Amino acid sequence: MVRGEVGTAGGAEGERLRRSGAFLVDEAMAFLQSAALRAAAEVKVADHLAGGPLAPAQLAVATGVDERGLYRVLRLLATRGIVEEDTRGAFTLTDAGQALRGDVPGSVRTAVLMITDRSMWQPAGELARCLTGQLPVFDSMFGMPFFDYFAQDERTAAVFHVGMAAMTDPENAVIAGAYDFPDTGTVVDVGGGHGGLLLEVLRQNPSLxxxxxxxxxxxxxxxxxxxxxxxxxxxxADGDFFTHVPDGDVIMMKRITHDWDDDRCVTLLTHCRRALRPGGRVLVLDAVVPPGNAPHQSKTIDLMMMASLGGRERTAGDFAALFEAAGLKLARVLPTDTVLSVVEAVAAGE
Structure with a gap:
């Protein structure tokens, strides 16, 4: 064996290593599935398939792209169950692919474009730098912090805010219905974006x-x-939640704390504690990382938070520690039928 080469083991051990290698190579190429999904979203393939099967040539004319390249993208997406190729070579949009259409309630087309935007994609490719304490790598790659980048102009901001709304809107009615809000009072949605969650809470609680x-x-x-x-x-109410939070009986934050490191979260939660009226509740609506080896979306998004924002997803124990540092106390964690949980806190001593 030439020095530097890896020998080939025989027997059962060799087969075990061969299978491991094949698996890991497939895993390494999985990013191309996201790339294909983004390409399909950009040229609105799903919208053109809404009326039924189309051949690649027809789709290419409708989308204004190269037929052979489009076919190759669709062929990979078919392996993921997003489209399906029939015996004539035409493609149909599957049930799993319906939300890629831009014209349906619950469309996630803009969410796909946000998640696969270069602002997410490029820092993820430098994830190893995060392991050496260079958090987040986004700042050095784009020359400014994440939220400054998305605030710089209307078009750039729309990628994030419209994409986030598309990603999270389907959760809002479920989350609003999962918590027993008080009969009266004021709910403050901190960092509430375009108001999708607050809209659902007020709809379901007409006295709030x-x-x-x-x-x-x-x-x-x-x-x-x-x-x-x-x-x-x-x-x-406009302002900076790191300096002030409006008074309320329920102060809620959806997908906010995971954006920030522990110190910044304690600052934010301290302002929430000061703004909390007697008997009030702070609701952190975020994923709670479960123990064990089972897949969970929080374990995936956690790496995006690390690379692009410097934040992280947290366990129930992590939330309890943040609350304690901010003068709050973890009351309970309520799972919902979404990836998010309602993490409820009360003022310490209550």
Whole structure:
């Protein structure tokens, strides 16, 4: 054997290593599945397949792309069950692929484009730098922190805020219904974006008022004004949640704490504690990382948080420690029928 080469083991051990190698090579190439999904989303393949099967040549004309390249993308997506090729070579959109359409309720097309945007993709490719303490790598690659990058102009901001809304809107009604909100009082949605969650909470709890709290450029795209059933029960407040949080009986944050490191989370939660009215509750609506080896979306997104934002997903124990440092106490963790849980905190001593 030449020095530097790896020998080939024989027998059962050799077969075990061969299978391991084949598995790991397939795992390493899995990013191309995301690339194919993004390509299909960009040219709106799913929208053109909504009416039924189409041959690659027909799809290429409809989308304005190269037929052979499009076929190769679709062929890979067919292995993932997103489209299906028939014996004539035409492709059909499967049930699993329906939400890639842009014209259906619950569409995640813009969410796919956000998740696979270069702002997420490129830092993930440098994940090893995070292991040496260079957190987050996004800042050095893009020349500014994550949220500064997405606030720099309307088009860039839309990638994130519209994509996040598409990703999380389907969760809102489920989460709003999973928690027993008080009969009266004010709910403050901290970092609430365009107001999708607050809208559902107010719809399901007609005696509550709400405050949507975020930065001014985000609030400009809010959706509360068009909902007649909550008219007169909501208000907007703009500001920085690291310096102030409006007073409320329920202060909730959805997919916010995972964006930030522990120190910043304690600062935010301390402001929530100060803003909490007597008997009130702080609700952190985030994934709770489960123990064990089973797959869970939180374990995947955790690496995105590490590379792009410097934040992380947390266990129930992690949340308890953050609450304690902020003058709060973990009351309970309520799983929902989404990947998120309702992590409830009360003022320490209550």
């Amino acid at each position: 008022d709400g405050v949507l709290y975020d930065q001014a450029h985000v609030l400009a795209g809010h959706r509360l004004a068009g909902a007649e059933e909550i008219a007169g029960r909501w208000a907007l």
